[in-house]
Amino acid sequence: MSRDPEEFMNDLEKLFDETGVAIFKDIQFFIDSLVLRPPKAAGYQAATMATQMLQPIAKRAEFVWKDSKLATITEDYPSEINVITFKRKGGKNVVIGGEKYPPFYSFLGKNPNRPVVTADVFDVPIHTKERPSILRLSKPVKEHFLNPDVSTNPGLWAKKHVEEFGADMITLHFIGTDPTLPEKEGGNQSVRQALEHLEQVMDAVDVPIIIGGSGNHRKDVELFTGVADMIAGNRFMLSSVELDTYEKIVPVAKKYDQIVLSWTQLDVNNQKKLNSEILDMGLSKDLIVMDPTVGPLGYGIEYSFSVYERMRLSGLKGEETLAFPMSGGTTNAWGAREAFMADKLRPEWGPRAFRGPLWEILTAFILSIVGLDLAMMLHPGSVAGFKDIIEKLSAPKPSKPVDGLKWITMK
């Protein structure tokens, strides 16, 4: 028991008064230093001395409320992230960018637009035993699209994403246009086939669309050029341009007023370089989104995390070549074995039905805390889970206070 110092001194004096002896046992003194010498004389003299020596207790262990104030945090972010508007003629527009502060720093102010979701659709059906295909999706993902099978028609697939699962936009990945992939599994498709698929999606949904290439550089140029007429009048996004391909693709974007996705791989300097090359070619800065590459949770997100964070902070601090909204293929999360591995192979990881979608949500969410504006996602549960937390985080400050200590006594 610690005691009130004053009371303690009173007791001590009383003790000396009555007995002339004081025995210290089992007490701790919370003072800097204390020297106890045998009293030169008994009685009051010693008591007075003790009083003087013990003064620090009263001084240190004093329980008085000290009103203090935390200095307000003011931070100067001189620049803003460019605003990008995806436009769908006769349909919905989607706006990203325009940030003035780091994500969710509501103590500084509110950013105008919140992160959004674009959902993946492909130009080949999902691989099944009966139907070999280049598109192999993990079980927890594909079961949402195979029953009924919407994967044979990108339009139906897109519709499901938008109407049932709440995606803000659709990315149509033309992976089947890669000429090096086998035809019998959906590869080596012509641009004409691509146009058909695009038409199906445009007819089915009224949201902006992202045109995803196959990664085959030559074919991508053909693809982006080929679809340009069909998408003219809308403002979609060509995904993506790289250091090897921008020279051919940027002119298409410029001519048809399309956005480009400037893609580099976890390298801030390369990203600056590519962006400034694109700007130098005369593409307006409200037509550029960048993607520095997503390493999924568990397999490199630490690199992406720091690259996204550095780029966003530099953009806000005035680095013009980095002041663009950021996109990311958070679908990559399904490449993590913690997300896709079957329960029987890893019983110690718990049910995949729970860990899988969570993996994709956390991959998208943790990057949105450092600047991701556009999450490319796949699993309907992940889309919902991601959008939910973004909404809760972006909602205005509630007026009613909540007792944050109730958790101590929750049942």
Add this chain to the structure above:
Amino acid sequence: MPKLSPLNVIPLLPGTNCGQCGEQTCMSFAVKLLDHLIELKECKPLFSEKKYAKKLKKLKELVTPPIISIKIGTGEKQISIGGEEVLYRHELTYYSPTAIFVDVNDEDLDDLIQRTEFVKNYDWIRLGDRINLQGIAVRSLSGNPDTFAQAVKKVLSITDLPIILCTLDPKIMEAGLKVTKNKNPLMYTATKENWKEMAKLALEYDVPITVYSTDLDELKSLCVSLENAGINKIVLDPGTIPGEGHIGETYSRHIILKKSAIEKGDKSIGYPTIGIPAAVWMDQDIKNLSLGERVTLSYEEAKLGTILISHATNLLIFHTAENWFMLAIGVVRQNVYADPRINPAVEPGLYEINNPTPESPLFLTTNYTMTYFVVKGDLEESRIPSWLLVIDTEGIGVECAVAGGDLNVDAIKEHIEKYKVNEKVKHHGIIIPGLAARLQGELEDSANKVVIVGPRDCGGIPFLLEKRWNLEKIEELWQEMQS
């Protein structure tokens, strides 16, 4: 507070370049000191020679982190939280990973035992790092000091992990402290209402104490009042409140505290922080929730935990004690606290795994650290002697490297030559990752190899070898290719 540079440190070192610290010069010592690669005490002259006493004192002040470290628990399982010097991890690694605690209450003893066992046994290795949990937060639900003391005792009988005693009632707190004597538990929590009694207990039992307020001025006042009473082992709880709008405010409060301590140098709140994702369960009738409702709440708890871990909240208390949940939280923490200075690329080359012979299978992958470690780990675990050709893709994983063109046939051919693969491996087969399947045709034509497309995940390698690795057949195929 601006980040320290070696130039701030140099004038305070002896400057003799004597080399006793193992460094060539005082300059390189200074650089390493700031990067936490060497400890101050390694500069022996600084401590042994009296004339450096003043410098030493200044230096100690200078390198004391703006957020001090607090120890909880004792012995082997003791943890130390706090001590970070930056808010953005790309500036300097976060050092002490967020401690993860799980709550138990004092009314349901079966549940308490089960949860405590879970925490105690949750311990595994992932890609070289240990993933485990740090302690138990015991809540007084009963409101009865004896019941609480019994519950704490029960936990102590199961594990020597650090403990947090959670109650607002000083009498109950004291009952808990009595049974945790010398175990250095963390008190949770002092508030504006109970702080005097709680402070006395913290002094008497000499243990760290949490202060709680969602009003940061009040929180700071609590700190200053405790400091004034001679207490300096403090942990800050600015409140973790779930739900719309509240989550944003919660994150903001945590960031403000870190910024005030680290960037503004406010010493009076330079303490570690605690977050309570478990609070998502606080208004729920937990026992009567459906499975779906439970999972939804666990997801919310995981997201709340993630945003707090992302900017270095030092200790978190969770309620969900399940494998799938801790898997995600454990990996989020592992990744956030990974050293960003570690190069994402490993050396390219031909690696030997499990003492291969010239007949052993040859695998190919990229030099992205993650990919490399996963493939290597799986091959080692399978005990299959094999060769692993690691291609320089500048630290990019297979899928992106194929898409971006870093992993291409020419690059593979160059590596085969450079690392003398054909001298060491005497067959003509090569197994490429499933994600690089599209390289198969071209690679067969131009590298003159029989290319086998492996699984998309290397976990499937043993299965592949069993079903499809047949040396005779590979050589037959190769002969055919030659004609």
